[in-house]
Amino acid sequence: MTSANGEGDYRSTVRHLIDGQPEHLDVLQRVCRAAAEGVSASGAGICVMTADGTLGVSATSDEAIGRTEELQFVLGEGPCIDAFAARRPVLAANLADAANYRWPMYAPAAHDNGVRAVFAFPLQVGAARLGVMDIFRDRVGPLTEAELRMAFTFADVTVEMLLDTQEEKLKRDGNGTGLLDVGHRAELFQAQGMVMMQLGVSIAEALLRMRAYAYSENRRLEDVARDVVNRTLRLDGHKE
Amino acid sequence: MSTVSAERLATIFVEAADTLVDEFDLLEFLHMLTDRARNLVGAAAAGLMLADEHGRLEFVAGSDENVRLVELFQLQNDQGPCLEAFRTGTSVINVDLAAAAARWPRFAPRAAEAGFRSVHAFPLRLRSQVIGALNIFGTNAGGDFEPDDVPIMQALADVATIGLMQERTIRRNEVLTEQLQGALNSRIIIEQAKGAIAQIHGVTPDEAFLRIRAYARNNNRRLTEVANLIVTDLPSLPGMAPSNGPTTPPRS
Numbered sequence: 001m002t003s004a005n006g007e008g009d010y011r012s013t014v015r016h017l018i019d020g021q022p023e024h025l026d027v028l029q030r031v032c033r034a035a036a037e038g039v040s041a042s043g044a045g046i047c048v049m050t051a052d053g054t055l056g057v058s059a060t061s062d063e064a065i066g067r068t069e070e071l072q073f074v075l076g077e078g079p080c081i082d083a084f085a086a087r088r089p090v091l092a093a094n095l096a097d098a099a100n101y102r103w104p105m106y107a108p109a110a111h112d113n114g115v116r117a118v119f120a121f122p123l124q125v126g127a128a129r130l131g132v133m134d135i136f137r138d139r140v141g142p143l144t145e146a147e148l149r150m151a152f153t154f155a156d157v158t159v160e161m162l163l164d165t166q167e168e169k170l171k172r173d174g175n176g177t178g179l180l181d182v183g184h185r186a187e188l189f190q191a192q193g194m195v196m197m198q199l200g201v202s203i204a205e206a207l208l209r210m211r212a213y214a215y216s217e218n219r220r221l222e223d224v225a226r227d228v229v230n231r232t233l234r235l236d237g238h239k240e
Numbered sequence: 241m242s243t244v245s246a247e248r249l250a251t252i253f254v255e256a257a258d259t260l261v262d263e264f265d266l267l268e269f270l271h272m273l274t275d276r277a278r279n280l281v282g283a284a285a286a287g288l289m290l291a292d293e294h295g296r297l298e299f300v301a302g303s304d305e306n307v308r309l310v311e312l313f314q315l316q317n318d319q320g321p322c323l324e325a326f327r328t329g330t331s332v333i334n335v336d337l338a339a340a341a342a343r344w345p346r347f348a349p350r351a352a353e354a355g356f357r358s359v360h361a362f363p364l365r366l367r368s369q370v371i372g373a374l375n376i377f378g379t380n381a382g383g384d385f386e387p388d389d390v391p392i393m394q395a396l397a398d399v400a401t402i403g404l405m406q407e408r409t410i411r412r413n414e415v416l417t418e419q420l421q422g423a424l425n426s427r428i429i430i431e432q433a434k435g436a437i438a439q440i441h442g443v444t445p446d447e448a449f450l451r452i453r454a455y456a457r458n459n460n461r462r463l464t465e466v467a468n469l470i471v472t473d474l475p476s477l478p479g480m481a482p483s484n485g486p487t488t489p490p491r492s
Contacts, residue, residue, distance in 0.1 A: 007294040007296070010294070086422065087422060087425050087426075088418050088419070088421050088422030088425065089417060089418050089421050089422075090418065091414035091417060091418060092414075093414060122425070124425060125428060126425060126428030126429040126431065126432045126471070127428075127429045127432055127433075127467075127468050127471035127472050128432075142413070142414060148293060148417065149293050149294060152293040152294075152421075185314060186299070186310050186314065186431045186445075188431075189428050189431030189432050189435065190431050190432070190434050190435035190438065190445050191435055192432050192435060193431070193432040193433060193434060193435025193436035193437075193438070193439065193470075193471060194435040194436065194438060194439040195435075196432075196435075196436055196439075196471070197435075197436050197439035197440050198439060202472075203432055203471050203472070229435070229438075229445065
C-alpha cells in the first residue's frame with residue numbers, strides 16, 4: 001500500500017538514525033539513542049513486558065535516563081505504567097502539571113533528575129502488548145506534529161524489531177515486510193485472531209508465527225492474512 | 241427522502257448525552273452513532289473513519305460490519321468521499337455514484353457494485369482541525385439529503401467528535417492524540433477478537449462481530465472490554481468459549 005503523506009520518509013529517517021548509532025551497543029539501546037536524537041529529546045527508554053507479564057526497563061539511551069525510567073517501577077506510577085495499562089499514548093508536556101493529579105510521587109522525583117516533559121508510546125498491535133517507549137525532555141512543551149509522527153514511527157519500528165528479536169530466523173533487514181506498513185487492514189488483524197485460536201497460542205505469538213510463515217514462504221503478509229481469513233490456509237497444518 | 245423529524249433527532253441527542261457518562265465505551269458509542277445516522281435518513285449504511293498520526297484514515301465504526309462495506313472504507317485511504325471531507329473540512333453531499341467514476345475511479349465502481357447508489361461524507365471537526373469523517377451510503381440515485389438534513393447530519397458528526405473529547409482535561413491537544421490512538425488500537429483489538437471467534441465458532445468475521453456485540457449487550461459489558469478478554473483471557477467469558485471447542489488459548 002502506498003503510504004499517505006510521506007510515511008515512508010519517516011520510516012527511512014528512523015532506520016537511518018538507528019543505523020547511525022554505534023554498532024557495539026545493544027540494538028534497543030541504539031533505538032533509544034536514535035529516538036532521542038530524532039525528536040530532539042534528552043533521552044529515551046524502552047520497557048518490555050517479560051514472560052511473566054510484568055513490565056521492566058529493557059534499554060535506555062544512557063544511565064541517567066535509566067535511573068529516571070527505573071523510578072517508575074520503584075514508585076509504582078508513571079507515564080510508562082499508565083500508557084501500558086490504558087493501551088494508549090501518554091503525553092505529558094509539562095511534568096509540573098502532572099505532579100498535581102497524575103503522578104504525585106514520580107513527577108517531583110523525575111523533575112529532580114532534570115526531566116520536564118515525558119511522552120510514552122505503547123508498543124502494541126491491538127491486544128498484543130509488547131511494552132512502552134518513553135521519551136524524556138529537559139524542557140517544557142509539547143512535541144510538534146512532525147516530532148509526534150516521528151515518535152509513532154519509532155514505536156512502530158520498535159514493535160517490528162521486538163518481534164524480530166524473538167523470532168531468530170527473521171532479520172530486520174529481511175525482505176522488508178513490515179508488520180504495520182501494509183496499512184491497518186482489517187483482514188490482517190482478523191487473521192491474527194484466527195491463527196491464535198488455530199495454534200492455541202497468545203496473540204503476540206500468533207503475530208510472530210504469521211510473520212515467520214510469510215517470510216519462509218516468501219509471501220506478502222497481507223496475502224497470507226487474506227488466505228487465512230478466506231479459510232484456504234491454516235497455520236496448524238490441518239486441512240480446512 | 242423526507243426531512244428528519246425534530247422528535248427523532250431530539251431522541252438521538254438525549255441518547256448520546258445519556259451514553260457520555262464516566263465509564264462509556266468509545267467504540268460502542270461510535271457504533272451507536274453510525275447506526276442512528278443511518279436510520280435517521282433511511283440510508284443503507286453509515287460508518288466513521290478517523291485519521292491516524294500519519295493522516296491516514298482508518299475505519300473505526302460502522303452501522304454494520306460486512307466485509308464489502310469495510311473494504312469500501314479501507315479504499316478511502318486514497319480516494320473517496322471520506323478523504324475529500326477530511327482534506328477539505330467540508331461536507332460531500334448527494335453524490336450520484338453512477339456519475340462519480342471520474343472523481344473516484346476505484347471507489348465509485350466498487351461502491352456501486354456493493355449496491356449503493358449515492359454517497360455522502362461529513363467532516364469531524366475540532367476547532368481548526370479535521371480528525372476524521374462520517375460516511376453515509378444511500379440507495380437513492382438522486383441522493384438522500386434535503387438541504388435541511390445537512391446541518392443535522394453535521395451535528396451528528398460533531399457529537400462523534402464530542403465523544404472523542406469526553407475527558408475532563410479536554411483543553412490539552414495531547415488528549416486528543418491519546419484518545420485517537422487509543423480508539424484506533426481498540427479497533428484492532430475488535431478485529432483480532434472477530435478472527436478468534438470466527439475460528440472457534442466456525443462463522444464469518446461478520447457473524448463473529450454480531451456475536452461479540454450481542455454478548456457485550458446481554459452481559460452489560462463494554463464492547464472493547466469483551467473484545468480484549470476474548471483475545472487475552474477467553475475462559476473468563478463464560479458462554480463465549482465453545483463448551484467443547486477445539487482449542488483454548490492460554491492466558492496472556
